[in-house]
Amino acid sequence: MELFLMLGKYSSNALKGMSAERTKEGTDLIKKFGGEVKSMYALLGEKDLVFIVTFPGLEQAMKASIALNKLTGISFTTSPAVTVEDFDKFVSEM
Numbered sequence: 840m841e842l843f844l845m846l847g848k849y850s851s852n853a854l855k856g857m858s859a860e861r862t863k864e865g866t867d868l869i870k871k872f873g874g875e876v877k878s879m880y881a882l883l884g885e886k887d888l889v890f891i892v893t894f895p896g897l898e899q900a901m902k903a904s905i906a907l908n909k910l911t912g913i914s915f916t917t918s919p920a921v922t923v924e925d926f927d928k929f930v931s932e933m
């Protein structure tokens with residue numbers, strides 16, 4: 840499983856539908872694409888949400904990101920992430 844950060848930004852329409860039920864629908868949707876939510880946080884600033892999730896691969900992460908936007912109206916920027924230890928290993932192999 841690969842690790843991804845999903846950074847979300849609310850639209851005005853997305854704010855209207857905020858609820859614990861919609862959050863559950865979103866996490867269920869991530870599961871539908873083979874993902875697992877490790878943690879979720881609300882933010883102040885440029886982005887409103889961050890989800891830390893795992894997916895089998897990039898394709899599933901992209902599909903989930905698009906499906907979440909359709910479901911919630913929240914625009915997500917989804918990025919792969921690696922631990923600093925793995926990054927250091929990659930760099931040492933160069």
